[in-house]
Amino acid sequence: MAPALGFKPGISAITPALADEAPNGLQWRHAVSTYGEAKYPAGFKNYDYVNPAAPKGGVVRLFQLGTYDSFNLVVAGLKGTLAAGVSRIYESLMEASLDEPDTYYGELAEAAAFPDDFSYVIYRLRPNARWHDGKPVTPEDVIFSFEALKGNSPMFSSYYRHIEKAEKIGDRDIKFTFDSPGNRELPMITGQLIIMPKHWWEGTDAQGKKRDVTASTLEPPLGSGPYKIKEFVAGRSLVLERVKDYWGKDNAIAVGQNNFDELRYEYFRDDTVGREALKADQFDWYGERSAKEWSASYDVASVRDGRLIKELFPVRNVGRMQGWVFNLRRPKFADPRLRRAFNYAFDFEEMNRTLSNGDYHRDSSYFDGIPDLMATGLPEGLELEILNTVRDKVPAEVFTTPYKDPVGGTPENVRANLREATRLLKEAGFEVRDRKLVDQSGQPFTVELLGASADPGMERISLFYKPSLERLGITINLRAVDTVQYQNRIRDFDFEMVTQVWGQSLSPGNEQRDNFGSQAADRTGSNNLPGIKNPAVDAIIERIIFAKSRAEQIAAAKAMDRVLLWNFYCVPHFNYDKQRYIYWDRFSHPDPLPKYGVSGFPNLWWYDADKAAKLKRS
Known part of the structure; x- marks a missing residue:
């Protein structure tokens, strides 16, 4: 699976899938798992949660919102909007099971092998793996796919940036070499690689035109999957x-x-x-x-x-943070006190009651929905040790005050929250003149809140939020644009505030660099929409990635969560x-x-x- 499309795998000792020894004296593994053993042994017949006798047939009609103009997943979001379902025509080297938190089994690959220092991984393809035109899936296809995705997709370029090269070392064996040892996720991140047919993409279409993997296309591509x-x-x-x-x-x-x-x-x-x-x-x-x-x-x-x-x-299976994010590339949002004031202006409780029948709870973590990873109370133990290494780079409240979103829902609470927001704005150098908030130069403070016209539900929430900001003197303009324009503006970071959802797996790791890392802040198409450039966050992300145990991974995730929350990079929404x-x-x-x-x-x-x-x- 591609990043953010499913669980992320890791490493554990697994029963060998093949009788022969892997290259370099390594052991073949039919499955991989982060910090435990795989549930299903080599040679298992089917997952426990399926009906192996399920009848084949029939049609299902599925709803999709918006539109599409491309079948090329390599440049999805960069050149064109990818059609739903395209990923179903392809396969990856490994696939996640759904009754284990983080275990993958061979799909196109029948086995994997890697050394104890995780400096490289070798995958062996199944001998019967075929494209829909009957041609075998080869190491050349795997190498082509890796280079195409890493070289042309901003998301995959970041996700695979620590994979230095892919090379064929046998008729069915491919070796991926990493830029340094110790990153225990990299062998299995490689297993998520979507494999595409080199011979098809390097061929010509029905009109004799040479295909281009870097361009959007509506020519149905060749796959190897079940559809x-x-x-x-x-x-x-x-x-x-x-x-x-x-x-x-x-x-x-x-x-x-x-x-x-x-x-x-x-x-x-x-x-x-x-x-x-x-x-x-x-x-x-x-x-x-x-x-x-x-x-x-x-x-x-x-x-x-x-x-x-x-x-x-x-x-x-997932956690998340959803909220209105500030574009920190705009100097107007530089002061965290201003960003915090925006949070005090959001009366979540009243919004939840009037628009959502009280069904939601408010996001209070970037891992909301995964209790093990959510920062609560004050930091202690290993989490505190990790935070102490960046103490001079984080807000003092990280160590002294449990994070809590402001609570509204009553006139008294709303007034108190708006008073606190006004205090924060004044402290940050803003003042109200003629009922308009102005900065230190006397310029009115205005914000455009961007949305997609295809999402009227989010527009209703923004409309609810707007009067509260106006009570603070902030001029807020709601702008809804069509799907293509919206995606283009998001890709180019051409916005002031916008809604973002960060999804999180049960086993966080390398994808956090794309979510919150400084190097992703100015990279077109990255998931770091706010443009976060925080050395403390960068350092903690590395602790997550190079964690040597589940306990360290959890502690580092909590530490990162706490630092992100106290920097007020977004106004948290809600979860269900x-x-x-x-x-x-x-x-x-x-x-x-x-x-x-x-x-x-x-x-x-x-x-x-x-x-x-x-x-x-x-």
Whole structure:
């Protein structure tokens, strides 16, 4: 899997998958896991959480918000908007299981081997791995994919920057060499590499034009996975069809999965239209993001009689921080007291009550949802030791005061919070003249809050926030732009404030450099939207990456969390520990679903002909 698309793996001693010895006297491993043993032994038949006898067939229609104009994932977000589902035509060297927190098993690769110092890794490809045109997957394909992704994608360039080279060392063996030893994640980050066919990308299209891996394209690419592109209407829909002779259908990690004959992605410009289309049975499955809409928009006959099912699925596999982030590349946001004042202006409790039926809790951590990694109370033990190494580079409150978001919800609390915000602004050199906040030069303080026109739910929250900022004298302009313009402005850091979501895995590591590291702050397409350049954060990120134990990893993550919170890089929003889904009752799934798979849809589900027939008759 690519970064941020799933769990991140690590290292542990695993039963060898192959009888022969790996190069350099190493041991082949059929699976890898961060700080424990793999659940499934070499030669296992299928995951426990699948139905190995699940029937194949049927169609599922899926909702997508916005539009698309490219099938090339190499330059996704940089040149074009990637179509949903494209990743399903490809495979990686390894794949995560869903009933373990951080264990990967071979997909295109049958085994991995690495030394104790983690200075390199060797992957061996499966002998029967094939592209959809029947040609074998080769080490040359792996090397091509690595170089294409690292060389052309800002995200992958950062993610793979410590992998120095990839080289073929056998008919099916590829060695990846790292720039230094000790980074225990690097061997398995390499396993997430998405593999693309070199011969296809270096060939020509139907018009005889040479393909270009650095350009966006709407030519359906060649893959090796369980699905391929069948048909599409650019920007509006995409149909994937199951590959009947898929080479890996009998692999243990694939048994019982990928059961639908077709996956149809239907694009809608906004959620309001999408909800009505769902109720009219124009598609099958919808993830509802709005608590208010969940409560108010589905009082219809199809829900009441059970044909259209509303179901909550627990989320146990990710943490996150969502909030309005400040663009620190703009000098106007340099003072943390100003940024903190923005937090005091947000009455989360009232917003939650009036717009969301009180369903949410407020984010209080960059790992909200993963209690083990959330900074609470005051630092102690190993976390305190780590923070002491950067004591002169962090706010004093990190050591003296537990972080807490301001609490609103009552007139008294709101007034107190606005008074505190006013005090902070005055302390930072701002004052109110003629009901307008001005800086030290007398210039009015104005902010543009950027949003996407396809996300009216977030616009409602911004509209709720706006009057509170205006009470402080801040002129706030809400700007909603179309999806393409929004993505272009985000990519180029052309904004003042914008909503960002940082997703976190159960095992944080190298991706934190892209999230919060100084080197990512000015790199086009990075995940460090605020432009954080903080030497303390950089140092703690390295402690996370080079942690020698789970205890050290947890302590370093808490330390980073605490430093980020006390620098007020964003105004925290809210979180919910479940996913809301509404779907038509024509599908079935294994019971129970895997702990870390949320709904498991559509991979683990199947088309239930009996349910579908009953639904059709009703």
